[in-house]
Each structure stands twice: as C-alpha cells, then as structure tokens.
Amino acid sequence: MGSGExxxxxxxxxxxxxxxxxxxxxxxQKNVERVSSQELGRILGFTASQxxxxxxxxxxxxxxxxxxxxxxxxxxxxxxxxxxTEHKMVIVGAGKLGQALAGYRDFxxxxxxxxxxxxxxxxxVGSKVRDVPVYDMNDLIYYVNENEVDIAVIxxxxxxxxxxxxxxxxxxxxxxxxxxxVEVDAGPNIIVENVHLLDSLLTLSYRMxxxxxxxxxxxxxxxxxxFVKIPAE
Amino acid sequence: MGSGExxxxxxxxxxxxxxxxxxxxxxxQKNVERVSSQELGRILGFTASQxxxxxxxxxxxxxxxxxxxxxxxxxxxxxxxxxxTEHKMVIVGAGKLGQALAGYRDFxxxxxxxxxxxxxxxxxVGSKVRDVPVYDMNDLIYYVNENEVDIAVIxxxxxxxxxxxxxxxxxxxxxxxxxxxVEVDAGPNIIVENVHLLDSLLTLSYRMxxxxxxxxxxxxxxxxxxFVKIPAE
Numbered sequence: 039m040g041s042g043e044x045x046x047x048x049x050x051x052x053x054x055x056x057x058x059x060x061x062x063x064x065x066x067q068k069n070v071e072r073v074s075s076q077e078l079g080r081i082l083g084f085t086a087s088q089x090x091x092x093x094x095x096x097x098x099x100x101x102x103x104x105x106x107x108x109x110x111x112x113x114x115x116x117x118x119x120x121x122x123t124e125h126k127m128v129i130v131g132a133g134k135l136g137q138a139l140a141g142y143r144d145f146x147x148x149x150x151x152x153x154x155x156x157x158x159x160x161x162x163v164g165s166k167v168r169d170v171p172v173y174d175m176n177d178l179i180y181y182v183n184e185n186e187v188d189i190a191v192i193x194x195x196x197x198x199x200x201x202x203x204x205x206x207x208x209x210x211x212x213x214x215x216x217x218x219x220v221e222v223d224a225g226p227n228i229i230v231e232n233v234h235l236l237d238s239l240l241t242l243s244y245r246m247x248x249x250x251x252x253x254x255x256x257x258x259x260x261x262x263x264x265f266v267k268i269p270a271e
Numbered sequence: 272m273g274s275g276e277x278x279x280x281x282x283x284x285x286x287x288x289x290x291x292x293x294x295x296x297x298x299x300q301k302n303v304e305r306v307s308s309q310e311l312g313r314i315l316g317f318t319a320s321q322x323x324x325x326x327x328x329x330x331x332x333x334x335x336x337x338x339x340x341x342x343x344x345x346x347x348x349x350x351x352x353x354x355x356t357e358h359k360m361v362i363v364g365a366g367k368l369g370q371a372l373a374g375y376r377d378f379x380x381x382x383x384x385x386x387x388x389x390x391x392x393x394x395x396v397g398s399k400v401r402d403v404p405v406y407d408m409n410d411l412i413y414y415v416n417e418n419e420v421d422i423a424v425i426x427x428x429x430x431x432x433x434x435x436x437x438x439x440x441x442x443x444x445x446x447x448x449x450x451x452x453v454e455v456d457a458g459p460n461i462i463v464e465n466v467h468l469l470d471s472l473l474t475l476s477y478r479m480x481x482x483x484x485x486x487x488x489x490x491x492x493x494x495x496x497x498f499v500k501i502p503a504e
Contacts, residue, residue, distance in 0.1 A: 056473040120480035134371035213479045219377045231475035237289040242464035246446045247353035
C-alpha cells in the first residue's frame with residue numbers, strides 16, 4: 039500500500055472489530071490503561087501480528103514497545119464501527135422473532151435504539167412490546183422518513199421479505215438487517231446485512247462431525263499413499 | 272501439506288461450506304450436472320482459485336477442464352457438514368426467542384429436528400409451539416439422555432446461560448447453539464457455537480459508515496503525506 043492510499047478493509051477484518059471493541063471495553067472497566075498486541079491477541083485467541091495487522095488498517099494506533107492506549111483505541115474502534123452516533127431502528131414484523139429482538143437490551147446499550155415495530159396483523163397493531171409500539175405496515179414509509187430511521191430490521195417470513203425490502207427501498211433508510219432466510223435486494227443505496235442462522239447451525243454440525251471426518255479423510259489418503267498422519271489439535 | 276496428511280480446516284473455510292451447499296442444491300434443482308470453479312465462484316462472489324482451494328481441503332473433487340459433478344459435490348459437502356444424519360435438538364428457554372426458533376421450518380428441512388422445549392415458567396410448561404411441547408427444566412437431563420438429543424439450543428436470558436450450560440455438561444449432548452449474548456463453557460466434550468447477533472449488527476453499522484470513514488482516513492493520510500488516493504469500489 040503506497041503512502042496516503044486508503045485500502046478497503048476486508049469483511050473478515052470488519053467482523054473481528056466488534057470483538058476488539060468488546061474486549062477493550064472490558065479492559066477499560068478494569069481500569070487497564072495500556073495493552074500490548076500480545077496481550078490483546080492472547081485474550082481474543084489471535085496472534086499478536088494478526089492484531090497489529092488488523093488495527094493497522096485504520097491508522098497507526100500502537101507505539102512500538104508501549105502497546106496501545108486502551109481508552110483511545112476503544113473510542114477509535116467505536117468511531118470506526120459507527121457507535122459514536124445513535125442509530126434509530128424499526129423492526130418490520132412483530133411476530134415471535136420481532137418481539138424477541140425488541141426485548142433484547144444489548145442493542146440499545148450500544149446505541150441502537152428501537153423506535154417502533156410494524157406489522158400487517160390487526161391484532162398486533164396498537165400493542166406494545168416492552169415499550170416499543172407496533173404500528174400498521176401502511177405507515178412504515180412515512181414513519182421511517184419522518185423520524186430519520188437509519189436501520190430497518192426484517193423479521194417477517196421468507197415469502198414476505200423481498201416485498202418489505204422493496205418498500206424500504208423507497209425510504210431514506212441506510213441499512214437493512216435481514217433475519218429472513220433469503221437474500222433480499224433493496225437497491226444500490228441500502229446496505230443489507232443478512233443474518234444466516236442456518237449457516238451458524240451448519241457450522242456447529244460440522245464442528246461436531248469434524249473428528250470423524252478427519253479420520254475418514256486420513257483413511258482415504260492412507261489408501262492412496264500408504265501413509266497417514268493426523269495432526270494433534 | 273505432505274501427502275497423506277490431513278490438515279485441520281480453518282473456521283473461515285467451514286463458514287463458507289453452507290454457501291457452497293446451498294448453491295449446489297439450487298443448481299441440482301435446475302438439473303445442472305457439472306459446474307466449473309469459475310462458475311461457482313461467480314455465483315458465490317469468490318474467485319475461482321478460492322473455490323478450488325476451499326474444496327481441496329476435503330479431497331479431490333474436480334477434474335481439470337471438466338469442473339465438478341454437481342450432485343456428487345453436493346452430497347459430499349452434505350456429508351462434511353454432518354447433514355447425512357438427522358440431528359435431534361431441544362431448545363432451552365421457551366420465551367419469545369425460543370418460540371421463534373421452534374417456528375423456523377428451515378432447520379427441519381436440513382435434518383435438524385426440534386423435539387422439545389424446556390422452561391422454568393409454569394405458565395409455559397405443558398403448552399405447545401407449532402407441534403413442539405414445552406417441558407419442565409427439571410426434566411432436561413433425563414429427556415436429553417433418554418432421547419439421544421445431540422444439540423441443545425440456549426435461548427434463555429444472559430444471566431441464566433452459564434447455569435444452563437452447566438446442566439447440559441452433565442448430559443450426552445454433543446453441541447450447544449448459544450443465542451445468549453455471553454460466552455458459555457460446557458466442558459471439553461461439548462462444542463459450543465455462539466450466535467453473536469450484536470456482532471452482525473455492528474458489521475452493518477460499520478458498512479453503513481464505511482465511505483465516511485475512508486474519507487476521514489484519506490484526509491488523515493493526506494495531512495501526513497500531502498498525497499491522497501481513494502480506490503474505486
């Protein structure tokens with residue numbers, strides 16, 4: 039990378055940032071002032087050089103031999119993650135999942151305020167979950183634009199998800215957090231982050247199956263080469 | 272990697288496998304018989320060499336110049352993901368989130384059968400969500416062992432999550448799928464997969480913030496070097 043040039047950061051790095059943020063927040067609460075890349079790596083299960091590489095994407099934070107200033111790095115990562123401004127969210131779909139998300143206090147603690155939920159079901163419209171009101175779907179566009187909502191959560195069945203994304207594409211919303219198990223498209227101006235619950239379950243299933251699988255692969259290789267070696271974990 | 276040697280597969284590769292599986296399933300439904308690494312990569316947004324590298328972790332699938340046999344690769348990846356056997360699941364916590372998960376039909380379609388839910392709330396015990404019965408928490412250990420349940424879902428508030436993991440550590444369960452926003456430990460014999468909803472939300476927030484951030488970094492570099500260059504997307 040030439041000097042002055044800003045490289046786009048890979049999604050893999052981005053997905054690690056929340057872990058740095060959380061870990062630094064915990065150190066800050068323990069009044070830790072400085073932390074080395076070794077120590078950060080040890081807590082997070084990364085190598086020290088991985089930590090330095092990750093953080094170098096966003097400028098020069100550490101000081102050789104002195105480590106990182108915990109508070110400064112924490113604030114800087116918060117800024118990078120967009121946590122220095124409050125985000126206004128609505129949840130589209132006030133069924134079980136929407137209600138579960140509305141009840142989840144961790145989001146608000148990080149500056150993501152859930153203002154309202156929207157549903158087509160007249161039995162739900164007018165009710166409240168915690169202190170979040172449920173409004174009629176027909177009011178979604180007006181509400182979002184009027185209240186400068188920047189994130190919409192899609193928590194409707196998969197069959198309705200694209201329809202909701204189409205409606206949202208007509209609003210000033212900047213991001214969609216999609217829980218429906220289907221990819222949705224909301225045009226070039228809206229960022230969509232899909233929550234793939236099934237992928238996470240399949241990853242668990244793989245990891246449960248891994249030792250058996252490795253044995254099977256080793257036996258296959260053994261047949262071919264007459265030589266087998268399974269590394270220690 | 273020497274011949275015959277089986278290398279542990281990185282978590283990054285594993286997390287991509289469900290995407291291959293899904294994509295191949297869709298090709299299979301369209302009666303596509305063969306697919307090249309270029310074509311697979313194009314659909315999934317990876318490079319062809321990434322595709323070849325990923326799949327090479329599990330043996331030799333493709334044939335130079337002929338591409339992959341779609342059905343064979345689909346079945347092989349299903350086996351790798353442990354989808355050739357049915358998994359029996361229980362959900363611990365029958366609140367909003369547990370009920371939402373019990374209603375999610377995608378899991379069953381992939382061989383993950385939800386047998387029962389467990390809760391401490393006497394108002395919930397005895398009820399049913401879809402066709403999934405809610406039983407008393409006190410019966411969890413007995414039920415799991417008696418019915419050879421291999422996956423337990425933790426869908427209780429964060430304060431109760433470790434307590435549930437402790438109970439599960441006394442069962443024959445092989446995997447825990449944890450939705451509580453806190454890491455849990457269930458001993459060396461149980462694989463834990465954490466669903467970090469907040470990380471996903473923070474990733475969305477980062478991506479919404481990215482162009483502003485990149486401008487800021489470029490300005491910073493410009494001050495230092497008098498030279499600025501922002502690459503095209």
